[in-house]
Amino acid sequence: MQAIISAVQMHLADEYTITHEPVTLFDLMERASAAFVKCFRKDFDDRGLRLAVFCGPGNNGGDGLAIARMLINSGYLNTAVYKINFSPNQSEDNKTNEALLKKMHAPVRYIYKAEDMQFIAADVLIDAVLGSGLNKPLSGEYAQLAQKINAINIPVYAVDIPTGLPADGGVDENYNGIRAQKTITFQRPKFNFFLPESLAATQEFEVVNIGLDEDYIQSLPAGHYLLEEKDIRKILPPRKRFSHKGTYGHALLICGQPQTMGAALLCASGCIHAGAGLVTACIPGSGLTALNASLPEAMYLPRDIGQITSTAEDYKVVAIGCGLDTNDESKVLLEKALEMQTQLVIDADAINLLAKDKNLLDKLPPGTILTPHIKEFDRLFGNHTSWHSRLQTAVGEAFSRRLTIVLKNQYTFICHSDKKIYINPTGNPAMAQGGMGDVLTGIIAGLLAQKLSPLHAAWAGCYLHGKAGDRLARNSYVVKASALAEQVAKEMK
Numbered sequence: 107m108q109a110i111i112s113a114v115q116m117h118l119a120d121e122y123t124i125t126h127e128p129v130t131l132f133d134l135m136e137r138a139s140a141a142f143v144k145c146f147r148k149d150f151d152d153r154g155l156r157l158a159v160f161c162g163p164g165n166n167g168g169d170g171l172a173i174a175r176m177l178i179n180s181g182y183l184n185t186a187v188y189k190i191n192f193s194p195n196q197s198e199d200n201k202t203n204e205a206l207l208k209k210m211h212a213p214v215r216y217i218y219k220a221e222d223m224q225f226i227a228a229d230v231l232i233d234a235v236l237g238s239g240l241n242k243p244l245s246g247e248y249a250q251l252a253q254k255i256n257a258i259n260i261p262v263y264a265v266d267i268p269t270g271l272p273a274d275g276g277v278d279e280n281y282n283g284i285r286a287q288k289t290i291t292f293q294r295p296k297f298n299f300f301l302p303e304s305l306a307a308t309q310e311f312e313v314v315n316i317g318l319d320e321d322y323i324q325s326l327p328a329g330h331y332l333l334e335e336k337d338i339r340k341i342l343p344p345r346k347r348f349s350h351k352g353t354y355g356h357a358l359l360i361c362g363q364p365q366t367m368g369a370a371l372l373c374a375s376g377c378i379h380a381g382a383g384l385v386t387a388c389i390p391g392s393g394l395t396a397l398n399a400s401l402p403e404a405m406y407l408p409r410d411i412g413q414i415t416s417t418a419e420d421y422k423v424v425a426i427g428c429g430l431d432t433n434d435e436s437k438v439l440l441e442k443a444l445e446m447q448t449q450l451v452i453d454a455d456a457i458n459l460l461a462k463d464k465n466l467l468d469k470l471p472p473g474t475i476l477t478p479h480i481k482e483f484d485r486l487f488g489n490h491t492s493w494h495s496r497l498q499t500a501v502g503e504a505f506s507r508r509l510t511i512v513l514k515n516q517y518t519f520i521c522h523s524d525k526k527i528y529i530n531p532t533g534n535p536a537m538a539q540g541g542m543g544d545v546l547t548g549i550i551a552g553l554l555a556q557k558l559s560p561l562h563a564a565w566a567g568c569y570l571h572g573k574a575g576d577r578l579a580r581n582s583y584v585v586k587a588s589a590l591a592e593q594v595a596k597e598m599k
């Protein structure tokens with residue numbers, strides 16, 4: 107998995123690479139700029155485009171100047187360079203790149219005040235004003251410049267980071283920086299790109315490698331990690347010779363009401379397709395026919411506390427909450443589940459029940475997995491006005507209560523008791539439909555039944571769920587939860 111390092115650590119990686127390899131900062135800037143141009147050309151192949159490259163005073167601006175040179179050299183002859191000179195500061199490599207550009211007789215226009223900026227006749231604008239060196243929110247001339255750039259209605263491609271967006275530490279709800287269509291970022295995505303608020307700063311991002319020392323980057327103490335396919339492959343349980351259904355564990359799913367039986371069925375389907383040896387659905391009797399018809403592999407347990415208690419020892423994992431309602435009967439079921447001393451997955455209405463009665467929250471056994479979406483999370487742990495603060499709460503609660511909190515979103519954040527946040531990269535908006543969360547709960551329960559640790563079950567569950575969704579979204583506008591559950595088994599192969 108990739109360590110998502112901070113802007114400060116990225117700077118260290120930069121220095122480390124320069125000290126330990128025969129490269130200079132200027133060489134790194136060349137590499138970064140060449141990588142940007144390569145990526146940019148994939149999206150804009152037309153050499154006749156009018157490009158406006160805005161370059162600031164530091165190394166981000168240095169990249170911009172080098173990018174302009176490379177674009178002109180590769181035939182984008184309508185490239186105009188705007189050099190932002192709000193202060194006399196200029197980094198060394200910025201100076202070198204400015205000189206190289208001038209040697210080519212490329213016209214460089216200087217902007218000393220935001221109001222100097224006249225009408226820009228361009229098809230695409232490249233933002234290399236400020237990058238990871240941002241050390242305070244934009245104000246004064248820079249804020250005005252950002253406003254003026256945003257008012258030009260053309261696509262903006264940001265170099266490394268949109269000007270005004272910090273790399274980490276949250277995004278201001280009144281983001282006043284440059285709004286990019288795409289950001290081509292160096293070596294690592296920046297943590298803030300994963301927060302929904304960053305959409306104001308960039309619609310999308312692409313990471314390009316610039317050859318910084320990977321071993322060093324991975325050795326840095328990071329609080330955030332981005333999951334990769336190889337991490338998941340390593341932890342998936344193998345189907346062994348001579349194994350049988352008992353080998354792969356028994357999951358009990360306490361889910362569903364007569365009017366939300368689909369949630370229980372989808373959860374059971376996720377669990378079956380993730381490979382649990384046995385799946386028992388504890389659902390209202392009115393759902394039995396549907397269960398037998400749609401999932402003949404699943405067994406049925408009536409909603410009877412006596413029967414649940416007497417079979418408690420059979421289960422490796424209990425998942426509770428999908429379509430459960432928050433009525434008194436459901437509360438009793440949750441109380442029972444909390445006493446069962448098995449691995450627990452708590453979702454949906456079971457989370458809402460915890461929110462209603464904080465005494466129950468305090469009874470969660472260590473190792474429990476919670477799978478809230480944003481509203482369930484805020485009901486449980488209080489309202490948050492930003493994702494940054496929500497994640498801080500999630501990390502704190504996961505640590506102090508020894509939980510794994512799967513905070514669902516476009517990029518799901520898995521906050522674990524080790525105080526780290528694991529980011530799941532898979533998934534897409536075609537999956538935004540009812541029932542998806544129920545399938546995820548089932549998948550995680552299925553993996554826990556197969557003896558994965560809570561953390562590994564959360565990693566693999568989220569990754570596979572999103573990957574199945576990505577595969578299905580290639581040929582479909584929306585992805586149905588039931589189809590996704592079936593796809594999961596194929597992704598695990």
Ligand SMILES: NC(=O)C1=CN([C@@H]2O[C@H](COP(=O)(O)OP(=O)(O)OC[C@H]3O[C@@H](n4cnc5c(N)ncnc54)[C@H](O)[C@@H]3O)[C@@H](O)[C@H]2O)[C@@H](O)CC1
Nearest residue numbers: 120134135138164165166236237238239240241242243266
């Ligand atoms: N990390 C790396 O390994 C590499 C980084 N490179 C580039 O270098 C960039 C970072 O460069 P720098 O550290 O020079 O910083 P920037 O170019 O982002 O910023 C330049 C300077 O602007 C000033 N500044 C910051 N915030 C401001 C604000 N709100 N208002 C007014 N002035 C402000 C600061 O004094 C800062 O040093 C990266 O984003 C990337 O584009 C690449 O050139 C190559 C390698």
Ligand SMILES: [K+]
Nearest residue numbers: 233236267269
């Ligand atoms: K930038």
